[in-house]
Amino acid sequence: MQQQFNTASNAEQAGDCKTALPLFEALASDPRVKPGSLPAAAIAVRRGHCLFTFGRDDEGEAQVEAGLPVMRQAGANFAGDVAGAELELGNLAALRHDENLAIAHYQAALVLTTGDERVVPLLRLAAVTAFDGDDRPLGHADEALKIAMAAPHPDKKVLAYIHDVHGRILLNQGQVKAGYTELKQALDLSGGLTDRVHLEDVQLRGDLAQAALLNGDRDGARNYLAYTGAGHIAESPFAIAVSMKAPDCGSETGLKPEDTAIVDFAIGADGGVTGAQTVYTRGTYAVAAAFAKAVNTWFWRPEDLAKVPAFYRQLTRVEMRCSNSGGNVPRIPTPLSRRYAAWARTVLMTLPTELPTAALALQALKDQGDAAVARGDFRAGAAALGLRAIVDPRAGRAQVAAFDEPLALGQKAGIPQEAMNALRVLHMARQVIVTVRERDRRERLADWDRLLPMADQAPLVSDPLAADTLRLLAVPSRPDGNERSAAIALALRVADDGGLPAHAPLRQEALLWLANDAARAGQLDVAQGYFQRTGLDSEQCALIGPMPAMRWSGVSSSDYPMEAWRMGFEGWVKLEYNINADGTTAAARALISYPPFVFEDAATGMARNIRYERSYRPGGGAACNAEQQSIKFAIPSRH
Numbered sequence: 165m166q167q168q169f170n171t172a173s174n175a176e177q178a179g180d181c182k183t184a185l186p187l188f189e190a191l192a193s194d195p196r197v198k199p200g201s202l203p204a205a206a207i208a209v210r211r212g213h214c215l216f217t218f219g220r221d222d223e224g225e226a227q228v229e230a231g232l233p234v235m236r237q238a239g240a241n242f243a244g245d246v247a248g249a250e251l252e253l254g255n256l257a258a259l260r261h262d263e264n265l266a267i268a269h270y271q272a273a274l275v276l277t278t279g280d281e282r283v284v285p286l287l288r289l290a291a292v293t294a295f296d297g298d299d300r301p302l303g304h305a306d307e308a309l310k311i312a313m314a315a316p317h318p319d320k321k322v323l324a325y326i327h328d329v330h331g332r333i334l335l336n337q338g339q340v341k342a343g344y345t346e347l348k349q350a351l352d353l354s355g356g357l358t359d360r361v362h363l364e365d366v367q368l369r370g371d372l373a374q375a376a377l378l379n380g381d382r383d384g385a386r387n388y389l390a391y392t393g394a395g396h397i398a399e400s401p402f403a404i405a406v407s408m409k410a411p412d413c414g415s416e417t418g419l420k421p422e423d424t425a426i427v428d429f430a431i432g433a434d435g436g437v438t439g440a441q442t443v444y445t446r447g448t449y450a451v452a453a454a455f456a457k458a459v460n461t462w463f464w465r466p467e468d469l470a471k472v473p474a475f476y477r478q479l480t481r482v483e484m485r486c487s488n489s490g491g492n493v494p495r496i497p498t499p500l501s502r503r504y505a506a507w508a509r510t511v512l513m514t515l516p517t518e519l520p521t522a523a524l525a526l527q528a529l530k531d532q533g534d535a536a537v538a539r540g541d542f543r544a545g546a547a548a549l550g551l552r553a554i555v556d557p558r559a560g561r562a563q564v565a566a567f568d569e570p571l572a573l574g575q576k577a578g579i580p581q582e583a584m585n586a587l588r589v590l591h592m593a594r595q596v597i598v599t600v601r602e603r604d605r606r607e608r609l610a611d612w613d614r615l616l617p618m619a620d621q622a623p624l625v626s627d628p629l630a631a632d633t634l635r636l637l638a639v640p641s642r643p644d645g646n647e648r649s650a651a652i653a654l655a656l657r658v659a660d661d662g663g664l665p666a667h668a669p670l671r672q673e674a675l676l677w678l679a680n681d682a683a684r685a686g687q688l689d690v691a692q693g694y695f696q697r698t699g700l701d702s703e704q705c706a707l708i709g710p711m712p713a714m715r716w717s718g719v720s721s722s723d724y725p726m727e728a729w730r731m732g733f734e735g736w737v738k739l740e741y742n743i744n745a746d747g748t749t750a751a752a753r754a755l756i757s758y759p760p761f762v763f764e765d766a767a768t769g770m771a772r773n774i775r776y777e778r779s780y781r782p783g784g785g786a787a788c789n790a791e792q793q794s795i796k797f798a799i800p801s802r803h
Contacts, residue, residue, distance in 0.1 A: 165191065176188075185215070188211035188214065205238070207231070212249070212252070225256055250272040251284065259441075266292045282311055290308070308329075326350075332443060338446065347371050347375050363479050369392045372388040377761055389760070397473065405464050407557040410458060410485065410756055418450050424485055425444065425447070425484045426483055427440055431477045454486075481759070483760035497590055497637070500630060505555075533545045545577075553567045567587060585623060592634065633670065635658050652678065656674075672700060676710055679694035680778075717774055719773070737767035738756040739752055740792050741774075743787045744787060752772065755792065767795045
């Protein structure tokens with residue numbers, strides 16, 4: 165056993181966890197290892213370290229926390245193990261944006277280290293306290309620099325990294341010139357601007373670009389950014405994102421519209437974001453964490469990511485602002501989705517919450533559903549797998565097919581008819597989304613001619629919410645002359661359906677559509693009557709009403725910023741703006757920009773030229789607040 169433990173430990177210390185982990189697992193299950201003993205604790209902590217290296221963070225955390233209390237009492241012989249474990253737990257807390265817990269673990273690691281081993285916990289402490297506005301982060305960075313400089317042969321790469329951390333802290337504290345100087349020193353130590361680049365170089369040059377921008381040196385900022393490779397990817401990863409939302413402004417997040425942030429992140433093989441961290445904001449740690457948490461919910465299709473070089477998936481940087489939408493923009497299927505989710509919660513013991521990425525949340529629901537099916541609980545299987553299909557924001561054939569299993573399970577388990585109706589209608593809605601993307605409008609209308617009669621047949625006919633969701637989805641945003649009468653009839657059926665509550669969101673959506681249509685036809689009295697029936701004021705209806713159809717994008721090649729064109733930058737901006745009742749736009753803001761700061765001004769300028777259909781609002785109020793659109797900047801010769 166001792167020989168096996170030594171072999172495993174040596175492999176673990178050499179970074180060969182592929183060899184070490186099976187040995188540790190065999191020892192952990194050996195009945196001769198007494199639970200609570202020092203050997204059991206050492207096995208658990210070292211096994212936990214290997215689990216961390218394989219990305220199995222939850223399992224690794226459980227092992228380390230099980231063995232650490234005993235190891236802490238074991239004395240100096242195990243100080244290295246304890247310090248390493250504290251660092252790993254601190255890293256996990258930092259990834260979860262738990263500042264206080266991360267600081268506690270890093271400080272515990274620092275106490276146990278001496279000499280150059282102190283550099284890592286000092287820099288971790290500097291990074292996690294960088295947004296607090298006090299002297300702690302600079303003190304930690306200064307101490308790390310002194311230790312590194314005291315080495316007989318100081319490592320230039322280590323020194324460059326320390327100066328980078330130091331410079332970033334200064335930027336976050338508003339000391340722009342001092343930060344710029346530190347970052348330039350880091351660049352000199354790293355070998356300067358060369359055509360060869362490592363991930364640490366990308367981060368440093370990105371920091372230099374931010375410092376140059378803050379210092380008023382826009383040409384220098386673009387130059388540094390060009391040497392990161394950002395904006396020079398043949399297939400921009402953001403152009404193909406499935407889900408990419410900015411955090412909401414407001415008291416829940418603590419974010420204000422004027423807050424900005426620079427966020428670094430990687431994209432995993434499953435398409436989900438890993439390790440999102442804010443590197444620059446003038447806000448507090450809470451502000452930095454709110455932006456990073458939002459990025460953690462983004463994800464892409466793995467097959468689309470295959471087009472993006474692996475190097476760029478390891479470190480990407482965006483500039484962000486919060487959204488004024490308040491997260492309160494329900495779409496037509498939302499009430500039906502909420503009804504299904506409410507039923508699912510009564511069936512499932514637990515629902516995945518606070519997962520670090522949206523991709524992991526979807527995987528957790530799939531795992532929960534598969535486990536329920538495996539034990540013969542088809543009701544719970546339908547609940548979990550159905551919920552997964554509904555909340556998945558992707559719109560491809562695979563997402564349409566994801567409804568097949570929960571529909572079959574629900575039929576087999578005899579789940580409530582309302583839940584089955586929700587699954588059927590939401591399945592149809594997902595089919596139509598794919599149809600709109602893949603086929604022309606004529607074929608889409610043919611689909612609806614086939615699907616709409618289902619709303620008047622059992623079992624949907626006796627379920628107003630399900631039937632009216634199907635009807636309202638069929639109403640086009642801007643019908644032509646031939647289909648306008650049919651569209652009005654559909655909207656009226658929903659608006660006048662006595663089976664819906666007086667101020668049901670579906671009824672309000674239908675009435676607002678009718679008001680807008682009447683106003684476009686010059687029937688202002690009729691429009692006002694429909695509007696009054698909604699029970700909404702102008703501000704409320706601007707948040708929940710139907711989206712006006714775009715008439716003119718106002719975009720042309722002349723809008724491409726010449727500086728970006730000359731330097732070969734391509735990129736993407738997600739805009740937010742309000743739509744006035746007359747179809748003009750106002751208050752345009754860049755929510756997410758890639759690369760940072762290159763295309764923001766051009767995109768917000770372009771938003772002023774976008775025109776929408778007129779909408780009816782008493783007093784000419786906003787037709788739609790916080791509408792979001794994406795503008796991609798691509799050089800034609802490359803595509």
